[in-house]
Amino acid sequence: MEGKNLTNRDLADTFTKVADLLEIKGEIVYKIVAYRKAADSLNNLGRDAKEYWRNGQLNEIPGVGKAIAEKIDELLTTGKLAFLERLENEVPPGLAELLKVPDLGPRKAAMFWKQAGVTNMAELEAAARAGKLRGLPGMGEKSEKKILSGIEAVSRRSERIPLGRAWPFAKEQVEFLRSIPGVVNAEAGGSLRRMRSTVGDLDLLAATTEPEKVMEAFVNQPHVFAVLSQGEFKSSVEFNNRIRAQVWVQPPERWGTALIYATGSKDHNVRLREMSLDKKLSLSEKSFLKEDGSEFLCATEEEVYKTLGLPWIPPEIREDRGEIKAALNKKLPHLITLDDIKAELHAHTTWSDGILSVKELAEEAKRRGFNVLAITDHSGGLGITQGLTLEKIQEQRKEIDRVQKEMGDSIRILQGSEVEIKADGSLDFPDEVLEELDLVIASLHVSLRQPREKVTERLLNAIRNPHVDIIGHPTGRMFPDREDADLDMDAVLKAAAETGVALEMNAHPARLDLDDIYARRAVELGIPLAINTDAHSPADFDMLHFGIATARRGWVEPDNVINTWRSEKLLRWLKSRNT
């Protein structure tokens, strides 16, 4: 492969492979951690690594030092990595996939290879079925069975769960835990509390002085498919819906340390523990352990952070992406909240594929406390949603005017459009029509699989059209099935910064597009953001908090988001963009 076509993800995947094989080979853990950190960092970069490369700035990527920078250079130059090829000659590359099996780590993988001749997943399954694993050191019949069910779990289990699906289930579980006698508090932690767009499993925490009662109740829920482990402080299960969850139990006086532990991220927690050691304290989920062996308990998260000389850090930014340094310097962002939003600027009515009339939608928006609502039905070209024709736009304008009159000054209703960016890159409405509209969102829905240059060019076209105010759900991704379009996001962000067009953070949990990484980059570049629900029904307004949470993950502050602006400022901005 030509090296310059490699994406951040390709590079990350390569280093993950290196880490997997080094681990099986038995290399020192810190080297492996370093490769994994670099891979993680590349996946969360928000800019194309090639840009760093061209400028000789690879070392500025967190976790990339001299050795890994040289390997990135080799990959981008030649498309290959000699180090990995040598490694694959030493360790069968098929062994890496064994690490996906639960409770099967590098040590066992190496043992299965060296002592049973296993070099890939299929051979592992055959060996387990033939009973060839049970005689190996540390392996019994149970372990062999576990391997087989683990292999089955790998193929059965879908990857990560979309936040929109995990969220309501987690709420149910928290309610259930709170209903258990003796439980004084319960919460969902993990990536769900950090509001990542997808969640691996649920991390639940309950505060009680009677842990065994909680464990019994938890693992005996009727919809539990399998109990994966059950102990004094921690149990984990898989439910019939294939969602896995673990629950930790601690007494209320340890709630603060426990909740921080359960919330993560792991990297954030490691940083906190390192800081603790500097203060001669050892931090765990239970307490701060002093050098004299006594414990210092924290019932709240605030106490834990305060002990370390930090203000409380919002869960959404606990990702070890600079939040601890910012907290130390009293430079934590003033993150946006749900209450800051005063306008919904992307909503559909019965004029296209929504289920509410203009009036009903306006009343719903008003009920939710919005000052401004933009009606943005689809343009006609998008076949699946019977969009508006040019004639219908005139009719709709009359209806909007009528509803505006009826509702008075309580809410300002704008006539907008979600105009389709067609496969050839042109917009679905001519400029004369766009000019008449109060607000224009341009979105991609079709031909997302075009070549990178082509899709990027379509988006740039829309960004450069002076009548376009917002680019809707810019990358086109949908959970769980649709990958984002293959886009040159650096070029998109650069063009947005130049033209001042707003980029949408679509709040629907199936989209969350832009994501947190690009949102943070957009803020750095001074690009205005628009957080919209894309409402097609009343219930869709409830999705707004997902968009807010994603924005918070991207360190977005209220003023970065046009939906927070006073209506005069917002309308002035819209007007200025039309000229």
Add this chain to the structure above:
DNA sequence: GCCGTTTTCGGCCCGACTGTTTTCAGTCG
């Protein structure tokens, strides 16, 4: 292999649970 308001060398978090063990290794979060 990375990293540095005590270090360019010597560090690099902490504990729970399982299955196999007579005291622990492996894995996970």
